[in-house]
Amino acid sequence: MNGPYLWVRTLILGLVALSAGANRMSSHLPSEINVSRRLRQSGDPILPAGGFGEGERDSEEPLGEKEVLRRILEEKEELLSRIGTLERANRELTLANSVIDRAPSDGRIGNTRPADCADHFVMGANRSGIYEIYPFTCLCSEPLRVYCDMETDGGGWTVFMTRQPADVPLGFNRSWSEYRSGFGDASGEFWLGNAHLHTMTSSREYALRMDAHLASGDVKFSAWNFFRVSTEVDRFRLSLSAYSDESTSRSNCLPNVNGRFFTTYDRDYDETTGNCAVTQGGGFWHYLCSNPVHPTASRSEGLTSACFSNQQDAAVFLQLKIRPVICGTSVKTIFLNANDCNKCP
Numbered sequence: 623m624n625g626p627y628l629w630v631r632t633l634i635l636g637l638v639a640l641s642a643g644a645n646r647m648s649s650h651l652p653s654e655i656n657v658s659r660r661l662r663q664s665g666d667p668i669l670p671a672g673g674f675g676e677g678e679r680d681s682e683e684p685l686g687e688k689e690v691l692r693r694i695l696e697e698k699e700e701l702l703s704r705i706g707t708l709e710r711a712n713r714e715l716t717l718a719n720s721v722i723d724r725a726p727s728d729g730r731i732g733n734t735r736p737a738d739c740a741d742h743f744v745m746g747a748n749r750s751g752i753y754e755i756y757p758f759t760c761l762c763s764e765p766l767r768v769y770c771d772m773e774t775d776g777g778g779w780t781v782f783m784t785r786q787p788a789d790v791p792l793g794f795n796r797s798w799s800e801y802r803s804g805f806g807d808a809s810g811e812f813w814l815g816n817a818h819l820h821t822m823t824s825s826r827e828y829a830l831r832m833d834a835h836l837a838s839g840d841v842k843f844s845a846w847n848f849f850r851v852s853t854e855v856d857r858f859r860l861s862l863s864a865y866s867d868e869s870t871s872r873s874n875c876l877p878n879v880n881g882r883f884f885t886t887y888d889r890d891y892d893e894t895t896g897n898c899a900v901t902q903g904g905g906f907w908h909y910l911c912s913n914p915v916h917p918t919a920s921r922s923e924g925l926t927s928a929c930f931s932n933q934q935d936a937a938v939f940l941q942l943k944i945r946p947v948i949c950g951t952s953v954k955t956i957f958l959n960a961n962d963c964n965k966c967p
């Protein structure tokens with residue numbers, strides 16, 4: 623993805639060169655967007671006779687400054703569109719490679735079951751909605767019904783929690799066993815289940831994303847490049863990487879969850895004398911009840927936070943979702959096809 627970013631950087635450099643009337647940068651720029659070079663060809667660094675678009679203005683009047691800027695903006699829009707296309711193509715290619723990496727070593731083809739929404743995406747699904755996935759090591763297992771976000775940041779996201787407006791809001795003040803198995807419906811508000819999160823994140827390396835639609839109308843997201851849930855014996859302990867710089871939230875909404883155990887009203891594994899799940903509602907990877915936002919809390923207790931934007935803002939829609947880390951070898955190799963149903967436990 624360095625190419626597109628290099629183009630953007632190059633375009634910015636070109637704009638700087640234009641405003642300064644300087645041509646010395648032109649030798650570093652690719653020909654198709656080399657604004658400075660085109661201006662230099664005209665003999666006038668500010669009002670090019672050569673213009674933008676080959677052969678359009680060979681012998682006409684110099685362009686006005688507004689026209690020059692308009693054309694620059696047009697080229698910028700075109701470049702941004704091409705960057706978006708290239709980024710999506712690159713993401714699809716990388717995800718496709720991850721599937722190829724997971725192919726059986728004996729050369730057998732077919733019978734591959736999607737382990738998550740990223741697999742569905744690679745197999746051609748590009749519409750968000752309900753899908754069945756098989757995040758297990760044994761092909762005999764029943765599928766899970768999940769919501770796949772196939773649009774956000776290239777798609778391929780498996781949603782494991784949704785909070786959204788509902789005529790009858792789903793209660794998230796649930797027991798340990800309910801959070802273990804999951805509750806709600808994937809088409810509305812729901813929690814996928816900690817046991818499923820453990821199965822999924824122990825077979826592949828996943829990134830976490832939180833999307834928030836705010837009462838103010840703003841849309842923000844937070845991202846973390848590593849997310850893994852441990853076993854139930856380990857109290858579903860969470861491993862979460864540092865907050866990603868790509869996030870658009872004002873600050874890290876989950877700064878205190880890495881290494882924490884899951885806590886519900888009937889299992890107190892937080893570090894307070896009380897129980898964060900009792901005082902805030904819901905269940906989560908609590909420490910000192912001090913996270914800026916508590917995604918499973920009652921709305922009045924947990925979904926209003928200044929971590930989203932500059933003002934204390936309430937999330938009216940909140941999703942937590944995971945996707946395989948798509949940087950080559952970090953996706954672990956698993957051979958679903960190689961499993962023998964006769965050996966299922």
Ligand SMILES: [Ca+2]
Pocket residue numbers: 890891892893894895896897898
């Ligand atoms: Ca406690």
